[in-house]
Amino acid sequence: MARIKPAKNGTRKDVIIRKASALFRTKGFAATSMRDLAISVGVEAPSLYNHIGSKSELLQDICFKIADEFTSQLEKTENKNASVLSKLEEIIRFHIHVMLEEFDEVFVANHEWKYLQEPHLANFLNQRRSYEKKLVALVETGITTNEFKKSNPYVTVLTILSALRGLEFWLRHKKKFSPKELENEMVDHLLKGMVR
């Protein structure tokens, strides 16, 4: 009965997930022990298991939360009545926003997913592959409509996704530019440079 009730920061489980995200990012999933996490949360290690099922389940929660965010935004954007160019721009800006706002979680989803257990690992990879395919189709459409230069759409999509993912590594350069400047410059480099 000494349970701490849901605070403004969410339920106890939410706190655990947030602390786990930060630790998994900085130390890596494999190198983070449940004792590390317990210290970060402020309890003894076995107490964590009143809120979560396993270490692995924490990773699943983080990875699929992020994957689902990207998937559902992409669908929303696809269904809009707008030019291909503005759709692609919207997706790029969404990536940058999520990256800046949920840094730890995105990093973990991008780099620690390999520690997912089956069948979650396969599900995650399928979801990611499907995301990439939709983007490739979008770029192909843009090439057809002459909005984009002719190119190998796979290379184009992967170049963009790579550059965006790399954002994770930059936060140490935070002082050198504002988020807004970063976003606009990057959109400019990746997108406008690509338009015929």
Next chain:
Amino acid sequence: MARIKPAKNGTRKDVIIRKASALFRTKGFAATSMRDLAISVGVEAPSLYNHIGSKSELLQDICFKIADEFTSQLEKTENKNASVLSKLEEIIRFHIHVMLEEFDEVFVANHEWKYLQEPHLANFLNQRRSYEKKLVALVETGITTNEFKKSNPYVTVLTILSALRGLEFWLRHKKKFSPKELENEMVDHLLKGMVR
């Protein structure tokens, strides 16, 4: 006296480093045990220590081998008598080549360096920071000489480096394009799109 003599693949230690690179990439440094490595090499775990000092030392060897390659190529390119544009293009192509030829090692240097111990960790980060600064200076020169559009040179450099690093994640798409096509398309997207 039952030592296996240096084969065409290099010394015993070279083999260990190559196998370690592959394991550190696929499983991660922390999740790779010396028993895993021993199996991969074909000996018992304690035998590894006749050739190496520690698990940590293996990581150092890998990370600094790659860092040194990039550093020395950058210096070579900087000293050439050529346009800024062609220098930057040469650097981009070098990144792509090293990535394709030493995939495991580059991946480890890019993602597992955080497990380096001090003072190696600090040295590695200093070397990387210095590399980035030189690239920023190069882009700044290119802006001054009007070879490049005006931009925040930090964002430009980091966008390029991010996109290049992302190459690591693509090898699963190998069938969709040849290395040469990949290289040319990417140079085109990153570079020509950037030129005024």
Next chain:
DNA sequence: CCTACCGATCGGTAGG
């Protein structure tokens, strides 16, 4: 190169 083995730490459970 191997066998035998060490102390430390891991994820997780029992039980209250």
Next chain:
DNA sequence: CCTACCGATCGGTAGG
């Protein structure tokens, strides 16, 4: 929520 504790596995050493 805690204490007590488990079997498994870790990096590495001793000794030959």
